[in-house]
Amino acid sequence: RFALTSSPRVPGIIAVVTLLFSISLALWSQASTPLTDYNVWCITTSGEAYSSCLGMTESTLLRVDGFSRLLEVLFYGSLMLTGVATWSRLPATPRNLIHSQKLAGPHEDERIQQLLDNRRQVDFHLLLLMVALGMSVVALANDLFVLFVGLELASLAIYVLVSFMKEESTGPEAGMKYFIVGSVSSAIGLYGLSLLYLWNGSLDISDLSASWAAMETIDPLALVGLAFVLVVIGFKVSAAPFHLAAPDAYSGASAPIAGMLATASKAMGFVVLLRVLVTITMPESGSAFWVGTVGIIAAVTMTWGNLGALSSDNPKRMLAYSSVAHAGYLLAAVAALGVNSSRAGDHDISQLLVAAILFHLAVLVLFKLGAFLVITMLETEGRGSRVEDFHGLAKREPLIALAMIVFMLSLAGVPPLSGFLSKMLLVSGVIDASVHHTMSFDDGLVAAARSLHWIFWLALLVFLNSALSLFYYLRVGWVMFFEEPPTKRRMVYAPFLRIAIMCCLLGTLAFGIGPLADHLITLVSNAATAFLQS
Numbered sequence: 206r207f208a209l210t211s212s213p214r215v216p217g218i219i220a221v222v223t224l225l226f227s228i229s230l231a232l233w234s235q236a237s238t239p240l241t242d243y244n245v246w247c248i249t250t251s252g253e254a255y256s257s258c259l260g261m262t263e264s265t266l267l268r269v270d271g272f273s274r275l276l277e278v279l280f281y282g283s284l285m286l287t288g289v290a291t292w293s294r295l296p297a298t299p300r301n302l303i304h305s306q307k308l309a310g311p312h313e314d315e316r317i318q319q320l321l322d323n324r325r326q327v328d329f330h331l332l333l334l335m336v337a338l339g340m341s342v343v344a345l346a347n348d349l350f351v352l353f354v355g356l357e358l359a360s361l362a363i364y365v366l367v368s369f370m371k372e373e374s375t376g377p378e379a380g381m382k383y384f385i386v387g388s389v390s391s392a393i394g395l396y397g398l399s400l401l402y403l404w405n406g407s408l409d410i411s412d413l414s415a416s417w418a419a420m421e422t423i424d425p426l427a428l429v430g431l432a433f434v435l436v437v438i439g440f441k442v443s444a445a446p447f448h449l450a451a452p453d454a455y456s457g458a459s460a461p462i463a464g465m466l467a468t469a470s471k472a473m474g475f476v477v478l479l480r481v482l483v484t485i486t487m488p489e490s491g492s493a494f495w496v497g498t499v500g501i502i503a504a505v506t507m508t509w510g511n512l513g514a515l516s517s518d519n520p521k522r523m524l525a526y527s528s529v530a531h532a533g534y535l536l537a538a539v540a541a542l543g544v545n546s547s548r549a550g551d552h553d554i555s556q557l558l559v560a561a562i563l564f565h566l567a568v569l570v571l572f573k574l575g576a577f578l579v580i581t582m583l584e585t586e587g588r589g590s591r592v593e594d595f596h597g598l599a600k601r602e603p604l605i606a607l608a609m610i611v612f613m614l615s616l617a618g619v620p621p622l623s624g625f626l627s628k629m630l631l632v633s634g635v636i637d638a639s640v641h642h643t644m645s646f647d648d649g650l651v652a653a654a655r656s657l658h659w660i661f662w663l664a665l666l667v668f669l670n671s672a673l674s675l676f677y678y679l680r681v682g683w684v685m686f687f688e689e690p691p692t693k694r695r696m697v698y699a700p701f702l703r704i705a706i707m708c709c710l711l712g713t714l715a716f717g718i719g720p721l722a723d724h725l726i727t728l729v730s731n732a733a734t735a736f737l738q739s
Contacts, residue, residue: 287465
């Protein structure tokens with residue numbers, strides 16, 4: 206597929222450079238045109254682009270603003286790190302697949318080997334760019350059908366990537382399970398879209414929001430359609446009880462792909478969730494009707510995820526359940542958004558909650574994907590499927606072990622790392638939403654506690670689950686630093702993979718205690734404002 210060279214790294218380099226250019230373009234466009242009322246571009250059904258969405262009569266398919274630009278940077282960054290990690294991960298094509306009966310020279314078999322490796326790298330990175338395209342559509346979509354198309358475009362490529370390591374028996378099996386469950390959820394979601402179209406006559410998000418606000422009582426057709434759409438969203442974010450396929454998919458996929466599932470794919474699901482629940486169904490006054498349901502799902506999800514991780518011996522499976530728990534933390538903030546309506550409630554609290562969700566999704570790319578990159582180094586040695594494989598890692602690779610323990614502590618929310626700051630923002634938003642205009646100490650502490658909205662207890666549950674998660678995170682640290690290694694030999698060199706791990710380590714520190722935290726908070730706050738104004 207490459208006439209000038211048969212080097213297997215060329216496809217990966219092209220993909221990574223493409224993603225890096227896309228990140229630079231998104232950051233440059235945001236920096237050159239700071240967030241204003243006119244920093245919005247809309248593309249209509251006729252294909253025309255406008256610099257403002259106000260007063261438009263046509264349906265808007267795509268919307269470019271601070272919110273979508275931030276999401277593009279998040280998606281591309283996660284995929285770029287995934288691409289770099291695979292440079293040293295994809296194995297060579299098995300010799301029995303090389304048909305060399307008619308060799309033209311003494312070194313023809315090596316040349317065919319290189320070409321086959323090249324072809325495999327091309328397939329992998331084309332799928333990775335296909336995921337990037339689908340996620341871009343999700344970030345920009347202002348129409349539910351366009352959003353669904355982007356979601357499925359990314360999902361189809363993800364199903365193949367999960368099962369891409371065909372040398373391992375668990376890969377194809379995990380990919381098939383993930384594909385079957387994902388296909389069923391997508392079919393249910395598509396049926397839900399058809400019901401919403403039947404109810405409203407349009408899937409434009411602005412039209413759906415206006416029609417929902419105009420209802421005096423909720424139309425059963427709209428409610429059923431919304432419930433079906435939420436099924437596919439629940440699968441994408443790994444919310445209970447739709448998370449059952451996630452642990453198998455994470456443990457069966459290669460570590461870089463599992464990291465992408467836990468970061469970019471999860472963020473994509475929460476974008477859809479915010480568009481559906483907050484933008485469309487937020488009431489003019491009072492709490493949203495879905496607050497109780499989302500709150501219960503959040504509590505069950507974070508608790509189920511942490512309990513599942515406690516009994517997991519496979520590091521990728523453990524991190525999969527950890528990802529389920531983090532989905533519960535984010536769902537708690539979504540439930541708090543329903544308590545504090547962005548239309549009638551305190552705008553500052555709503556902005557804090559959306560900004561906290563975006564901040565957590567952004568820094569999750571650093572420490573969650575960083576942990577999977579460390580597992581990638583073990584996988585290059587044929588290990589990494591058990592916690593015991595981390596034994597004595599600090600004596601073999603001190604810097605890599607240090608990075609891994611920082612990632613684990615950040616996942617647990619230990620200060621002063623970025624994971625602590627993101628959880629603090631989430632909990633602060635939930636508490637603010639629960640006490641706003643409801644709590645008074647005039648009648649005593651007991652009466653004040655009774656006046657709290659029940660959503661407050663979700664914040665307490667986040668604290669308790671974070672403390673519970675310390676057990677399985679610190680277990681990895683214990684075996685790395687206090688157990689003897691099976692060998693004194695250093696791990697595979699893999700320079701680019703090591704650079705990616707160090708970038709994640711520096712980002713985890715810089716966005717927690719470093720000066721970059723304020724800049725990221727400003728960026729996500731501007732994106733939250735753009736989202737709430739859309």
